[in-house]
Amino acid sequence: MTAANQRLDPPGGAASLAGRPVARIGFGAMQLPGARVTGPPRDRDAALAVLRRAVGLGVNHIDTAQYYGPDVANELIHAALHPYPEDLVLVSKVGAERDDRGAWMPAQRPDQLRAGVEDNLRSLAVEQVEVVNLRLLDAEQHHEAGSQGVDLASQLAEMVALRDEGKIGGIGMSNVTVDQLRQALPIGIACVQNAYSLLDRSGEPLLDLCREHDLAWVPYFPLGSAFPGVAKVTEHPAVLAAATALGATPAQIGLAWLLAHDPQVLLIPGTSSVDHLTENVAAGQVEIDEELMTVLDGLVDPLG
Numbered sequence: 001m002t003a004a005n006q007r008l009d010p011p012g013g014a015a016s017l018a019g020r021p022v023a024r025i026g027f028g029a030m031q032l033p034g035a036r037v038t039g040p041p042r043d044r045d046a047a048l049a050v051l052r053r054a055v056g057l058g059v060n061h062i063d064t065a066q067y068y069g070p071d072v073a074n075e076l077i078h079a080a081l082h083p084y085p086e087d088l089v090l091v092s093k094v095g096a097e098r099d100d101r102g103a104w105m106p107a108q109r110p111d112q113l114r115a116g117v118e119d120n121l122r123s124l125a126v127e128q129v130e131v132v133n134l135r136l137l138d139a140e141q142h143h144e145a146g147s148q149g150v151d152l153a154s155q156l157a158e159m160v161a162l163r164d165e166g167k168i169g170g171i172g173m174s175n176v177t178v179d180q181l182r183q184a185l186p187i188g189i190a191c192v193q194n195a196y197s198l199l200d201r202s203g204e205p206l207l208d209l210c211r212e213h214d215l216a217w218v219p220y221f222p223l224g225s226a227f228p229g230v231a232k233v234t235e236h237p238a239v240l241a242a243a244t245a246l247g248a249t250p251a252q253i254g255l256a257w258l259l260a261h262d263p264q265v266l267l268i269p270g271t272s273s274v275d276h277l278t279e280n281v282a283a284g285q286v287e288i289d290e291e292l293m294t295v296l297d298g299l300v301d302p303l304g
């Protein structure tokens with residue numbers, strides 16, 4: 001029985017993504033391959049169980065990438081969930097690849113974007129990926145790999161061609177600046193995926209633009225990620241205090257704040273644990289009153 005015919009209330013409430021109905025609380029598959037997003041997972045059955053439990057709880061939006069693992073997250077999604085529930089919206093991304101050591105490399109040439117989409121179609125065993133994010137790699141952050149110097153216009157043109165051919169349903173933008181998003185808007189954008197959390201508000205101007213154009217805002221690192229050097233939402237004293245006061249968990253406070261902060265928000269928290277997944281999906285039931293909202297709104301990145 002699928003999540004659709006179980007008629008579960010959509011976790012976090014109902015929303016839409018690229019014209020498809022989705023629950024506001026989805027799932028990010030990046031934690032499944034294992035440490036440093038390099039697979040295979042230590043416990044394959046546990047990873048498969050997380051995916052099946054997510055769908056069982058009403059999650060119908062899963063975020064993935066061919067380069068998670070690499071080639072591991074999509075294989076797990078296929079193994080756990082294919083044939084997919086009709087209401088499941090799979091979202092992937094192109095624009096990066098991994099080298100032999102697992103380093104993140106830009107893959108932004110049009111032929112690489114196309115190959116990335118083809119890889120996703122093959123590994124997920126679908127005729128169309130509902131949404132594919134064009135993931136821009138910041139040349140400065142990835143100086144090891146160097147910048148490919150591919151202009152944004154030719155990348156967008158290739159994404160449009162892939163959409164016209166029906167290989168992708170909608171185009172998202174990831175790791176973009178306001179100017180890059182403005183440049184992409186005329187082609188029709190479904191969603192934007194940048195780092196953003198209770199403790200990292202750097203994406204606020206992009207969220208403003210998403211609101212203006214009614215685009216889904218799908219923050220990555222909503223809890224502060226598994227990587228070192230990113231502020232962990234679940235460790236902030238004010239979050240811990242709020243969790244105690246509300247009888248919720250710290251992760252639920254961070255996720256409930258995101259849901260309450262703006263209706264454009266769709267969540268894709270990542271976890272490799274069924275218990276954490278269950279907690280995260282239940283974050284939609286945590287109500288943050290005005291007083292607590294004011295406190296949380298006022299928090300800043302302790303590492304920033």
Ligand SMILES: NC(=O)c1ccc[n+]([C@@H]2O[C@H](COP(=O)([O-])OP(=O)(O)OC[C@H]3O[C@@H](n4cnc5c(N)ncnc54)[C@H](OP(=O)(O)O)[C@@H]3O)[C@@H](O)[C@H]2O)c1
Pocket residue numbers: 027028029030031063064093133135174175193194219220221222223224225226227234249251252268269270271272273275276277279280
């Ligand atoms: N577009 C992009 O460039 C981009 C970049 C990064 C990520 N993403 C997407 O965004 C998704 C979310 O980001 P993320 O997974 O990197 O980071 P995240 O969701 O902010 O945090 C994941 C970390 O939080 C832990 N966690 C999850 N639920 C928890 C809970 N209830 N209590 C305590 N700890 C909890 C996880 O550990 P456990 O596994 O132990 O639960 C993991 O260490 C990814 O899965 C991926 O799909 C996109």
